Amino acid sequence: MSPPILETKGLEAWYGPARALHGVDFEVEDGGVTAVLGANGAGKTTILRALSGLIRRTGDIRFRGRPIGALATEDVARLGIAHVPDGRGTFVDLTVEENLRLGAYVRADRQSVRADFDRMFGLFPRLAERRRQQAGTLSGGEQQMLAIARALLMRPSLLMLDEPSFGLAPLVVAEIFRALGEINRDEGVSLLIVEQNASLALDLADRAVLIETGRVALSGPSQMIRADDAVRRAYLGY
Amino acid sequence: MADADSAPGVLVAIAVGVFALAFPFAASGYHIYQGAQVLILAIALLGLNLLTGFNGQISLGHGAFFAIGSYGAAILMVKFGLPYWAAIPLASVVCFIAGFLFGFPALRFGGLYLALATFALAVATPQILSYKGFDALTGGSQGLTLAKPRAPFGIGLTADQWLYLVCLACAAALYWAALNLVRGRVGRALVAIRDQPIAAETMGINAALYKTTCFGVSALYAGVAGGLSTLAVGFVSPESFGLALSLAFLVGIVVGGLASLGGALFGALFIEFVPNLADQLTVSFGEGAKALPGAIYGALLILVMAAMPTGVAGAARAAARALTSSRQPKVEKGGVNVAAKYERKGEAP
Amino acid sequence: MGEFLHQLASGLALGGVYAIMALALVMIYQATHLINFAQGEMAMFSTYFAWKLMDLGEPYWFAFFATIVASFICGVVIERLVVRPFANAPILASVIVFIGLSLIFNSLAGWLYGFSVTSFDSPFNGRPWFGAGYMSAHEAGAIVVTLCVLALVYAFFRLTPLGLAMRAAAQNPVSSRLVGIRVGWMLAIGWGLAAAIGSVAGMMAAPIVYLDPNMMGGVLLYAFAGAVLGGIDNPFGAVFGGVAVGVLGNLIGAYLVGDEVKLSVALAIIIAVLVWRPSGLFGRRLVARV
Numbered sequence: 001m002s003p004p005i006l007e008t009k010g011l012e013a014w015y016g017p018a019r020a021l022h023g024v025d026f027e028v029e030d031g032g033v034t035a036v037l038g039a040n041g042a043g044k045t046t047i048l049r050a051l052s053g054l055i056r057r058t059g060d061i062r063f064r065g066r067p068i069g070a071l072a073t074e075d076v077a078r079l080g081i082a083h084v085p086d087g088r089g090t091f092v093d094l095t096v097e098e099n100l101r102l103g104a105y106v107r108a109d110r111q112s113v114r115a116d117f118d119r120m121f122g123l124f125p126r127l128a129e130r131r132r133q134q135a136g137t138l139s140g141g142e143q144q145m146l147a148i149a150r151a152l153l154m155r156p157s158l159l160m161l162d163e164p165s166f167g168l169a170p171l172v173v174a175e176i177f178r179a180l181g182e183i184n185r186d187e188g189v190s191l192l193i194v195e196q197n198a199s200l201a202l203d204l205a206d207r208a209v210l211i212e213t214g215r216v217a218l219s220g221p222s223q224m225i226r227a228d229d230a231v232r233r234a235y236l237g238y
Numbered sequence: 239m240a241d242a243d244s245a246p247g248v249l250v251a252i253a254v255g256v257f258a259l260a261f262p263f264a265a266s267g268y269h270i271y272q273g274a275q276v277l278i279l280a281i282a283l284l285g286l287n288l289l290t291g292f293n294g295q296i297s298l299g300h301g302a303f304f305a306i307g308s309y310g311a312a313i314l315m316v317k318f319g320l321p322y323w324a325a326i327p328l329a330s331v332v333c334f335i336a337g338f339l340f341g342f343p344a345l346r347f348g349g350l351y352l353a354l355a356t357f358a359l360a361v362a363t364p365q366i367l368s369y370k371g372f373d374a375l376t377g378g379s380q381g382l383t384l385a386k387p388r389a390p391f392g393i394g395l396t397a398d399q400w401l402y403l404v405c406l407a408c409a410a411a412l413y414w415a416a417l418n419l420v421r422g423r424v425g426r427a428l429v430a431i432r433d434q435p436i437a438a439e440t441m442g443i444n445a446a447l448y449k450t451t452c453f454g455v456s457a458l459y460a461g462v463a464g465g466l467s468t469l470a471v472g473f474v475s476p477e478s479f480g481l482a483l484s485l486a487f488l489v490g491i492v493v494g495g496l497a498s499l500g501g502a503l504f505g506a507l508f509i510e511f512v513p514n515l516a517d518q519l520t521v522s523f524g525e526g527a528k529a530l531p532g533a534i535y536g537a538l539l540i541l542v543m544a545a546m547p548t549g550v551a552g553a554a555r556a557a558a559r560a561l562t563s564s565r566q567p568k569v570e571k572g573g574v575n576v577a578a579k580y581e582r583k584g585e586a587p
Numbered sequence: 588m589g590e591f592l593h594q595l596a597s598g599l600a601l602g603g604v605y606a607i608m609a610l611a612l613v614m615i616y617q618a619t620h621l622i623n624f625a626q627g628e629m630a631m632f633s634t635y636f637a638w639k640l641m642d643l644g645e646p647y648w649f650a651f652f653a654t655i656v657a658s659f660i661c662g663v664v665i666e667r668l669v670v671r672p673f674a675n676a677p678i679l680a681s682v683i684v685f686i687g688l689s690l691i692f693n694s695l696a697g698w699l700y701g702f703s704v705t706s707f708d709s710p711f712n713g714r715p716w717f718g719a720g721y722m723s724a725h726e727a728g729a730i731v732v733t734l735c736v737l738a739l740v741y742a743f744f745r746l747t748p749l750g751l752a753m754r755a756a757a758q759n760p761v762s763s764r765l766v767g768i769r770v771g772w773m774l775a776i777g778w779g780l781a782a783a784i785g786s787v788a789g790m791m792a793a794p795i796v797y798l799d800p801n802m803m804g805g806v807l808l809y810a811f812a813g814a815v816l817g818g819i820d821n822p823f824g825a826v827f828g829g830v831a832v833g834v835l836g837n838l839i840g841a842y843l844v845g846d847e848v849k850l851s852v853a854l855a856i857i858i859a860v861l862v863w864r865p866s867g868l869f870g871r872r873l874v875a876r877v
Contacts, residue, residue, distance in 0.1 A: 073764035074767050077764065077765055093758055105767060
C-alpha cells in the first residue's frame with residue numbers, strides 16, 4: 001500500500017482574522033479519488049484554497065511525504081498539484097487555445113505537450129471546435145471542460161476540483177465525471193473533488209470526507225458514508 | 239488631533255494656538271514670513287483634505303485653484319484697485335464656482351481617472367496663465383506685482399506681523415468651519431460617499447450634490463490660501479503655479495494624514511521646511527548639488543509612505559493609543575493590509 | 588497644402604513618441620491598475636544615459652541599445668524594490684511613491700548632467716532623404732522606429748509564451764498562480780519593458796524637444812491624453828490615441844489656437860473623453876455591479 005499522495009494533519013486556515021478551518025485531517029490515496037462533502041459554507045472550498053496557498057494556513061500538509069505548507073501558490077502548482085477553482089478561473093479574455101497553452105506553461109517538453117493537446121481535444125471534442133474562440137464566450141459546461149483540460153495539461157499527479165458540477169446541466173455533468181473517471185483510471189491521476197452533489201461524488205470516489213463548520217465530521221470509504229442512513233439524511237439530504 | 243474632543247486633543251490645540259499667537263512677537267521678519275507661509279499652506283491643505291481625505295476624490299491639480307485665488311486677488315487689487323479684504327473673498331468665491339463646476343465632470347471619473355484629469359490640469363495651468371490673450375489682465379509671463387498691506391489704524395505692527403495675524407485669523411476660522419462640517423451630518427455624508435457610494439445613495443444622500451459642493455468648498459479654501467499668498471509674496475507669475483505646487487499639496491495631506499484636519503498643520507510644516515532641510519544637507523556637496531534636494535525629498539517621501547502610510551496624524555494617534563490604553567488591541571500596521579495573504583492583489587472575484 | 592502636410596508629418600512623428608509612452612502606461616495599468624506618473628521622468632533619465640554614452644565616444648546605435656537594456660534592468664529593479672512593498676497599500680500611497688520617484692529621477696538627472704538644455708543627436712540626420720520639404724529625416728526615422736517598437740511588442744505579447752504568461756498574470760493573477768506562473772516576476776518584467784520602451788520614446792523625442800530634465804513633462808501629458816482617448820486598458824487604443832493626439836495637437840496648434848496652448852488642448856481632450864466616454868474609444872465598458 002503506497003503512502004498517500006496528499007495528507008493533512010491539523011490544517012487550519014484563515015480569511016484575514018477569521019479562522020475558517022479548525023484542524024482538518026484527511027488524506028488522498030495515491031491514484032485514488034477523495035470526495036470532500038458538506039453543506040454550503042462548511043469550509044470545503046477553503047480546504048482547496050488552503051492547500052494551494054491562496055489563503056493563510058497552518059498545519060502539516062504533505063505532498064508525497066514532502067511538507068508544502070510554506071510554499072507559494074505557484075510553487076505548489078509546479079510540484080504537480082493542479083487546482084481547478086470554484087468559478088473555473090478561466091482566462092476569459094484569452095482564446096481557448098491560449099488558456100490551454102497556459103496550462104502547459106511550466107513544461108519544457110514540447111513534443112509531449114503537443115501530444116497532450118491532441119489528447120485533450122480527444123477527451124473534450126467541443127473544445128477543439130472552439131479553439132480560437134474567446135474563452136469567455138463559451139458555455140458553462142465548456143468552460144468547465146476547458147478548466148479541467150488546462151489543469152491536465154500541467155501533467156499533475158494530483159488534480160483538485162472545486163464543485164465541477166456547479167451550474168451545469170445533468171448531461172454535461174455526466175460527461176465531465178465520465179472524463180474524470182477515465183483520467184483517474186487510465187493515467188493514475190489522483191483526484192480530490194469538492195462537491196455539493198454528494199451522490200455524484202460518491203459514485204466516483206473511493207474515500208470521502210464530510211466537513212461541517214470547518215471540521216471533519218466523518219471520513220472513511222465512500223461505501224461507508226453512503227450506507228450510513230443518519231449521515232445521509234442529515235448531511236447529504238437524501 | 240482630529241478627535242479634538244479628547245482631553246489630550248484639546249490641550250494640544252490650545253498649546254498650538256498659544257504658540258501661534260505668541261510667535262510673531264518673538265521671531266524675526268523672515269521667520270514670521272515663513273510662519274505665514276505655513277498657515278497659508280495649511281489652509282490649502284485643509285481644503286484638499288476635505289476633498290481627498292474625507293470625500294475620497296483624488297485631486298492632483300489643486301494648484302490650479304490656488305492660482306485662481308492668487309491671480310484673482312492680484313487682478314482685483316492691481317487692475318481694479320480693490321482693497322485686499324474685499325479682493326480675497328471675491329476671488330475665493332470665484333474659486334468656489336470654478337471648483338463646483340469642475341466637480342460636475344469629476345463625477346464621471348473615479349479615483350485614478352480623476353487623478354489623471356487633475357494632473358493634466360496642474361500641468362496645463364502655467365500655460366493657461368501665460369496665454370497671450372489674457373495678457374492685459376494677467377500681465378503675461380511677467381505677472382503682476384503689488385505692495386504688501388500695512389497694518390490698519392496705525393497699530394504698531396510690522397507689515398510681516400500684520401500679515402501673519404491675518405493669515406492666522408483666516409486659518410483659525412476656516413479650521414473651525416471645517417471641524418464643524420466634518421463632525422456634523424455633512425461630514426458623515428462625505429465619508430459615506432467615499433467608502434460606500436452606492437449604499438450612500440440608497441440612503442438618500444444626494445452624492446452628486448455633496449461631491450460637487452465639496453469640490454467647490456475645497457477650491458474655496460485653496461483660493462483663500464492663494465489670495466493670502468499673493469499678499470505675502472507680493473507678486474504672481476505663471477511659473478509659481480505649476481505641477482510642483484499641486485504635487486506639494488498632495489504630499490502635504492498624505493504626510494500630514496488623510497482625513498485628519500489637524501494633520502494639515504504637520505503637512506504644511508513638512509512641505510515648507512523639508513525642502514529647505516534637504517537643501518542644507520547638500521550644501522556640503524558643492525555647486526552642482528543644487529539639484530540634489532529634490533532627490534532627497536523624493537526619497538523621503540517614499541520612506542515616509544513606507545513607515546507611516548497614515549501620515550503623521552495617524553502615527554500620532556497610534557502612539558497616543560499605545561500610551562493611554564493598557565491593553566492594546568491589534569492595530570493594523572499603518573494603513574497596510576495585514577491580511578495580505580487573504581486578499582492577494584487583484585484576486586479575481 | 589505643403590504646410591498642412593508638414594504639420595501632419597511632424598504630428599505623426601510626435602504621435603509615434605506619444606504612442607510608445609501611452610503603450611508603456613497601458614502596460615503597467617493593465618498589470619497593476621496603477622498609472623505610473625513617473626514614466627516620463629524615467630524615460631528622460633534613460634535618454635540622458637544614452638547621451639552620456641555618446642558623450643564618452645560610443646556610437647549612436649550602441650548607446651541606443653545599451654540604454655534600452657539598462658532601462659529594462661532599472662525598471663525591474665524599481666518594481667521589486669520600490670513598487671512591490673506598496674502593492675497592498677492604498678492608492679494614494681502609491682501615487683505619492685510615484686511622485687517621489689519622479690522627483691528622484693528629475694533631480695538626479697539635474698545633478699549628474701546639469702539643468703541646461705542640451706542638444707541630442709539624431710541618427711537620421713545627415714543621411715540623404717527624399718521626403719521633400721514635408722518632414723525631416725529624423726521625423727521619418729522616428730516613425731520607422733516607432734513602428735518597429737510596436738511590431739516587436741505586439742509580437743512579443745501575442746506569439747511568445749512569456750508574453751502570454753504576462754497577459755495572463757495581468758488579467759487574472761490568481762489563476763495564473765494556479766498554473767505555476769510567478770506573477771510577481773511578471774509584474775517586474777512588465778515594468779522593465781515599460782521602462783525600456785519609454786527610453787526609446789525619450790530618445791526619439793530628444794532631438795525634437797531638446798534634452799533637459801523637464802523635457803518629458805509635456806510628453807507625458809500628451810501620452811496620458813492618448814491613453815485616455817484610446818482606452819487605458821487597451822494597448823491598440825493607446826497607440827491610436829497617442830498618434831491621434833500628436834496629429835490633432837499639431838493641427839489644432841497650427842490652425843486654431845496657437846502652439847502655446849497645446850497642453851491645454853491635451854487637458855481638454857482628457858476631460859472631454861472622461862466625461863463623454865470614460866472607457867475611451869476602444870477600452871472596455873465597465874459596468875459596476877451594484
